[in-house]
Amino acid sequence: MARPDEIRLCAEDALLAELLKEVPLPKGGALGPGDDCAAIPAARAGEMVLLKTDCIAEDVHFRRGDDPALVGWKALCRPLSDIAAMGGVPGQALVTFFSPPDLEGGYWRKFYRGLGRAARKFGVAIAGGEMSRQINGIAVSVALTGTVAKNQLVQRSGGRAGDLVFVTGRLGGSIRGKHLRFEPRLKEGRWLARQGFAAAMMDLSDGLGSDLPRLARASGCGFAIDAAAIPKNRGCSLDRAISDGEDYELLFAVRPAKAERLRRAWAKAFPKVPLSCIGKLTREKNTPAGWRGGWDHFG
Amino acid sequence: MARPDEIRLCAEDALLAELLKEVPLPKGGALGPGDDCAAIPAARAGEMVLLKTDCIAEDVHFRRGDDPALVGWKALCRPLSDIAAMGGVPGQALVTFFSPPDLEGGYWRKFYRGLGRAARKFGVAIAGGEMSRQINGIAVSVALTGTVAKNQLVQRSGGRAGDLVFVTGRLGGSIRGKHLRFEPRLKEGRWLARQGFAAAMMDLSDGLGSDLPRLARASGCGFAIDAAAIPKNRGCSLDRAISDGEDYELLFAVRPAKAERLRRAWAKAFPKVPLSCIGKLTREKNTPAGWRGGWDHFG
Numbered sequence: 001m002a003r004p005d006e007i008r009l010c011a012e013d014a015l016l017a018e019l020l021k022e023v024p025l026p027k028g029g030a031l032g033p034g035d036d037c038a039a040i041p042a043a044r045a046g047e048m049v050l051l052k053t054d055c056i057a058e059d060v061h062f063r064r065g066d067d068p069a070l071v072g073w074k075a076l077c078r079p080l081s082d083i084a085a086m087g088g089v090p091g092q093a094l095v096t097f098f099s100p101p102d103l104e105g106g107y108w109r110k111f112y113r114g115l116g117r118a119a120r121k122f123g124v125a126i127a128g129g130e131m132s133r134q135i136n137g138i139a140v141s142v143a144l145t146g147t148v149a150k151n152q153l154v155q156r157s158g159g160r161a162g163d164l165v166f167v168t169g170r171l172g173g174s175i176r177g178k179h180l181r182f183e184p185r186l187k188e189g190r191w192l193a194r195q196g197f198a199a200a201m202m203d204l205s206d207g208l209g210s211d212l213p214r215l216a217r218a219s220g221c222g223f224a225i226d227a228a229a230i231p232k233n234r235g236c237s238l239d240r241a242i243s244d245g246e247d248y249e250l251l252f253a254v255r256p257a258k259a260e261r262l263r264r265a266w267a268k269a270f271p272k273v274p275l276s277c278i279g280k281l282t283r284e285k286n287t288p289a290g291w292r293g294g295w296d297h298f299g
Numbered sequence: 300m301a302r303p304d305e306i307r308l309c310a311e312d313a314l315l316a317e318l319l320k321e322v323p324l325p326k327g328g329a330l331g332p333g334d335d336c337a338a339i340p341a342a343r344a345g346e347m348v349l350l351k352t353d354c355i356a357e358d359v360h361f362r363r364g365d366d367p368a369l370v371g372w373k374a375l376c377r378p379l380s381d382i383a384a385m386g387g388v389p390g391q392a393l394v395t396f397f398s399p400p401d402l403e404g405g406y407w408r409k410f411y412r413g414l415g416r417a418a419r420k421f422g423v424a425i426a427g428g429e430m431s432r433q434i435n436g437i438a439v440s441v442a443l444t445g446t447v448a449k450n451q452l453v454q455r456s457g458g459r460a461g462d463l464v465f466v467t468g469r470l471g472g473s474i475r476g477k478h479l480r481f482e483p484r485l486k487e488g489r490w491l492a493r494q495g496f497a498a499a500m501m502d503l504s505d506g507l508g509s510d511l512p513r514l515a516r517a518s519g520c521g522f523a524i525d526a527a528a529i530p531k532n533r534g535c536s537l538d539r540a541i542s543d544g545e546d547y548e549l550l551f552a553v554r555p556a557k558a559e560r561l562r563r564a565w566a567k568a569f570p571k572v573p574l575s576c577i578g579k580l581t582r583e584k585n586t587p588a589g590w591r592g593g594w595d596h597f598g
Contacts, residue, residue, distance in 0.1 A: 012430065019407055023415035026391060026424040038426035040391060043343035051426050053393035053442055057433035092325060092339060094352035096395075096440040108318055116322035125325040127337035127350050131311065134356035136435035141395040143352055143442030 007213045007222065007287050034218070035156050036082040036202050037146065048153055050088045050146035054079040058138040061246075062180065068107050069114030070180040071140075076118040078205070079144040080184035081248045085203040087154045087193020088146035090186070092127035093119065096141040098134040107138075122186055152193040159200035159219030159253035161283040166262075167251050167276050171208060172236030174246040182248045189250055191269055197262045201252035207245035207294025213287060215251060222286045225279040243294050253281055306512045306521065306586050333517070334455050335381040335501050336445065347452055349387045349445035353378040357436040360545075361479065367406050368413030369479040370439075375417040377504070378443040379483035380547045384502040386453045386492020387445035389421055389485070394428035397438040406437075421485055451492040458499035458518030458552035460582040465561075466550050466575050470507060471535030473545040481547045488549055490568055496561045500551035506544035506593025512586060514550060521585045524578035542593050552580055 009017065016033065025032040031039040037052040056062055056078065062071045076093060083090045095115065097108065108131075119126055124144070168185055185203070192198040200219050204211050208230070216223040232241040254262055259277065266275045308316065315332065324331040330338040336351040355361060355377065361370045375392060382389045394414065396407065407430075418425055423443070467484055484502070491497040499518050503510050507529070515522040531540040553561055558576065565574045 015407065015430070016428075019411040020425070022408065022411035023425040024418050024423070026426050030424070030426070033425065033427045038391065038393070040426065043341055043346065047342065051391060051393055051442075051444070053395045053427060053429050053440070055395045055397065055429050055431050055440070057397055057431045059434050060432050092337065092350060094337070094350055094442050096352045096354045096442075098354065098356050098397075098438050108314065109321065112318040112321035119323050124323070125329070126319070126322040126332065127325050127329070127339065128332045128352060129315075130352050130354050130440070131315070132354050132356045132438075133359050134436055134438055135358050137433055139397050139431075139433055139438055141352070141354070141429070141440035141442075143350075143393050143395075143440075145350070145444075 007217045007285060010210055010293060013214070031155065036085040037088065039086065039153055042147065046150050048148050048150050050083055050086055050148060052079045052082045053141060053143040054082065055139065055141040066180060068110035072111035072114030073118045074180050075140045075142050076115050076124065077182060077184050079142050080122055080186060081203040081205065083144060083146040084184050084186045084189030085201050085250060086148055087152050087189050087201070088148035089190065090122060090124045091145040091147060092125050094127055094143040095129035097131050098139040099131060100134060100136055100138060103138065122184065148193065154193050154198045154201040156200050156202050156215050156218035159215065159221055159281045161221050161281055162256060163199055163253035163281045164256055164259050164277050165212070165223065165251070165253055165279045165281060167231065167249055167278055168273055169247070169249040170231040170233045170274060171204070171247050171249065172241035172244045173233040174244055179246040184248060185250045188270060188273065192250070192252060195265065197254055197258055198252040199255055201250060204247040204249045204251050205245065207243050207247065208251070209242040209292050210294030211251060215253065216281055219253065219281060221281040222284045223279055223288070224282050225288055229276055229278045231274055231276045239292060243292055245294050306516045306584060309509055309592060312513070330454065335384040336387065338385065338452055341446065345449050347447050347449050349382055349385055349447060351378045351381045352440060352442040353381065354438065354440040356438045365479060367409035371410035371413030372417045373479050374439045374441050375414050375423065376481060376483050378441050379421055379485060380502040380504065382443060382445040383483050383485045383488030384500050384549060385447055386451050386488050386500070387447040388489065389423045390444040390446060391424050391426035392418065393426055393442040395440040396430050397433040398430060399433060399435055399437060402437065421483065447492065453492050453497045453500040455499050455501050455514050455517035458514065458520055458580045460520050460580055461555060462498055462552035462580045463555055463558050463576050464511070464522065464550070464552055464578045464580060466530065466548055466577055467572055468546070468548040469530040469532045469573060470503070470546050470548065471540035471543045472532040473543055478545040483547060484549045487569060487572065491549070491551060494564065496553055496557055497551040498554055500549060503546040503548045503550050504544065506542050506546065507550070508541040508591050509593030510550060514552065515580055518552065518580060520580035521583045522578055522587070523581050524587055528575055528577045530573055530575045538591060542591055544593050
């Protein structure tokens with residue numbers, strides 16, 4: 001039972017915690033399930049191999065009428081966003097798709113064209129895949145490898161009370177089109193990790209409402225938010241910026257002493273990408289009053 | 300266009316070949332799509348990292364009424380069978396599942412229990428995963444890493460005309476229950492690779508009817524078959540042994556000079572596992588008259 005002052009697990013995280021009791025987890029300095037990626041010590045000393053799988057399903061993450069090339073782009077860019085959140089460089093992808101019998105001919109070729117565009121842009125090789133029929137609906141899973149220097153790996157758990165919480169870009173309204181066209185923040189994530197600015201980091205996929213509590217909880221903290229500082233996409237209410245999901249922006253915690261240097265260096269390195277300080281991690285492990293959750297697949 | 304004397308691609312392989320034109324493939328000594336696993340040179344000299352993804356879908360690979368623990372067992376054992384076919388040792392798994400809203404509570408816990416049983420038995424750690432709703436039907440994808448010494452990696456392409464074709468176990472009738480309970484031939488695959496017996500190898504997942512032409516084609520050969528030598532499961536016709544699929548046995552090519560030594564050593568190493576020589580690779584690249592295909596997802 002969660003203590004009343006603890007951040008409550010959303011249904012998806014609660015199910016995951018239950019399932020992981022049933023299986024053997026990585027050992028020996030590896031980072032297992034629960035972060036944006038798993039990280040396994042590589043044969044080369046000082047290096048970690050990142051492993052990530054992500055998925056999209058018809059009528060949940062895209063519609064049949066969406067351009068298949070954009071769906072392919074999205075299928076690869078989603079796990080790339082997780083590699084970005086660990087400060088990593090992507091490597092190889094494995095692509096699995098489930099194809100219903102009523103799918104238009106040529107769908108998968110268009111899908112692979114968009115996937116290939118993302119792969120070339122972000123330096124990914126398609127190492128393999130698998131295809132299967134299924135009775136209803138399209139579904140795709142993409143598994144991805146990456147690498148990161150061990151001393152640059154940024155976990156969700158690295159934050160501590162007093163850290164400032166930053167977010168890249170603007171939030172909310174992704175359903176109007178960004179969710180099919182976003183660019184994963186690989187350059188920004190690498191830079192934050194290499195420069196040592198991010199103490200804890202994750203990507204925003206289920207919305208700030210679900211994801212900020214995850215980062216805080218992993219870091220053993222609560223959080224306080226300056227609602228006015230949350231960067232909203234045009235036409236988005238605060239509620240939507242918090243709850244919409246699929247932002248694919250980076251959320252990260254920064255030691256207060258580094259914040260001013262971060263702001264200056266960021267403005268030079270990424271002049272077109274907004275950077276906002278939206279609050280801080282707190283010692284009290286509670287969720288602010290009225291905090292609204294984000295997307296929860298199993299809620 | 301296939302020349303008339305060439306082995307024809309099945310619809311699934313033809314689609315794959317078309318899709319792979321759209322995406323960047325691994326370079327620099329890597330083995331990309333088309334074999335049982337991809338193989339990427341590892342940081343440690345002389346070692347290859349194996350990458351594989353496989354999947355199962357409701358009403359294609361299992362039924363809603365099947366024991367979820369057996370479905371979980373199968374989901375992991377399928378890609379393990381591919382690691383076996385490369386002569387590899389498995390490492391970490393990433394598990395993605397798509398869950399319909401009408402699924403009974405507790406399904407995924409039972410599924411993970413069976414998955415965990417296979418993971419412990421075959422030395423796999425569950426490094427991560429992803430879950431999503433989908434509107435209809437259960438689907439699962441498992442991505443798997445492995446390792447193999449570079450000089451022990453067995454590809455489909457290593458066969459040549461005159462090689463004898465062997466198969467482990469017995470074929471056909473998997474639908475009666477074996478498809479949910481089989482044990483991937485990891486020990487046998489490692490042994491064949493380490494001893495240098497298998498010049499080319501793959502696992503039988505779509506049935507001998509589809510898979511033997513794949514191995515022959517990859518090796519630039521045709522094949523001849525001694526139908527009477529094909530090992531059939533009890534109650535299975537020759538047709539079913541060739542076409543049923545989901546055997547998860549190893550199919551491999553052996554240089555004639557090594558065949559007698561293989562038979563003797565096999566009988567000592569694996570006294571309970573049948574080993575059958577069912578034919579040979581030929582210079583003529585044709586399919587024998589009357590050869591019946593196996594399972595083809597997109598046929």
